[in-house]
Amino acid sequence: MKYQDSLQQAGEKALKVKAFxxxxxxxxxxxxxxxxxxxxxxxxxxxxxxxxxxxxxxxPLDDFVMADLYSRFLTPANVQQEQLLQDAAGMVSRMAGYSDIAAEQLDDYLQQLDNSATQLQHCVTHDEQAGRALEQLQQHTAAFRLSQQQLLQQLQQTHQQSHQLRHELEQLKQQRLLDPLTGLYNRLAMQNQLDIWFSEQPQRQIAAIAVDLDHFSSFNRDYGNAIGDVILSKVARKISSYVQSSGLPVRSGGEEFLILLPDVDLRTAGEIAEQVRRGVEKLRFVSSRSKKTLPKVTISLGVSLYQHSENWYQFLGRTAQVLQLAKQLGRNQVTSEAMLTS
Known part of the structure; x- marks a missing residue:
């Protein structure tokens, strides 16, 4: 058993869990x-x-966040899979390195044999016994070269297979960083990328655009989750189209997204957010079953800059407040953190 709680302890914890x-x-x-x-x-x-x-x-701790926490911290398969991926990647890299080294060493050895045989041939012209020994050496060298060529072919095959396996491992690792519904990055990928950005430049300026679909719970209720998932996927694709290769589009919640933009100031991030808002507003959706046009989908956006005096969760909380202001002001608009202090 994972826990060794007594009935009393389990009951006390259950009450605390219920309250939480x-x-x-x-x-x-x-x-x-x-x-x-x-x-x-x-x-x-x-x-x-x-x-x-x-x-x-x-x-806010919603179902999406709780599912992410469960996947990251309570699913043993994820931890074991990550370790297996690391071990396999290391093994593949070592195998590829060993095959290269072995091929080079064998080629060098044969070259040395050829050079030595040539030198001996000049020295044993009048020595019959030495000549026979040299002839045997040349025969063995030829046989060894043939086996070496066969081994080299096998090593090349192994090398190609190791590169293919390494590629497949990288693809598998990449899949673990993507949200399966929208194809955007997930929270794990976000944290990994942040670590990279801050390791490269500790005082790096990062802008965040928080995005939320307006009245999406009502849309799901009226048209069903299946259509809602299609809408989410298409909106996510539209959001991603406005993000340059240096940025990171993330699905941060059920109908919530986050765009992280390194080396971007607040004004530029606001302009990008407005482009995203207009792009999503122009989308049109038609039910494949009834052929009827579905209601227009709009989004609210909040823009803020990361302050190095706060931790990342404080920043996300502040960004959520900026987004909430956009909702309070009527939705389908962009608000900036500057509006909170003005």
Missing amino acids: LQRAALAAHPVNYAVCYEYISGHNTALCQTIEQKLQANV
């Missing part, structure tokens, strides 16, 4: 309950630290 779920307005389904129980138990340090940071930054 109620405060966060979360349904008590297995995923949410498991994450909360793990958090209340306090054994999973990484999970506890992540939730504490989110709570301190006033980041």
Whole structure:
């Protein structure tokens, strides 16, 4: 068993879990309950630290966030898969390196044999016994060269296979960083990219555009989740089309997205956000079943700049406040953090 709680301890934790779920307005389904129980138990340090940071930054804990926490911290298969990927990638790299070294060493050895045989041939012209020995050496060298050529072909095959395997491993690792519905990056990819950006330049300026589909819960209720998923996917594709290769489009929640833009100021990020808003507003959707035009989809956006005096969860919380202002002002518009202080 994972926990060695007594009945009394389990009951006390269950009450705390229930209270936590109620405060966060979360349904008590297995995923949410498991994450909360793990958090209340306090054994999973990484999970506890992540939730504490989110709570301190006033980041809402919705079903999407809880599912992400469950996948990252409570699914053993993910941890084991990551370790297997790392081990396999290391093995493939070593195998490719060994095959290259072996081929070079064999080629050098044969070249030395040829050179030595040529030199001996000049020295043993009048020595019959030495001549026979040299002839045998040349025969063995020829046989060895033939086997070496066969081995080299096998090494080349192995080398090609190792490169193919390495490519497949990279693809598998990449898939773990993508949201399966929209194809945008997930939270794990976001954290990885942030680590890279800040390791390259600790004081790097990063702008964030928080995006939320307006009244999407009503849309799902009226037309069903299947059509809602299609809408999400197409909106995500439109959002991604406005992001340059240096930026990172992320699905951060159920109908929420986040665009991270390194080395971009607040004004430029606001202009990009307005382009995204207009692009999504122009989208038109038709039901494939009824052929009827569906209601226009709009988005609200909030733009902010990362401050190095805050942690990332505080920044996301502040960005969510900027986005909330856009909703309060009537939705389908862009708001900036500058509007919060003006």
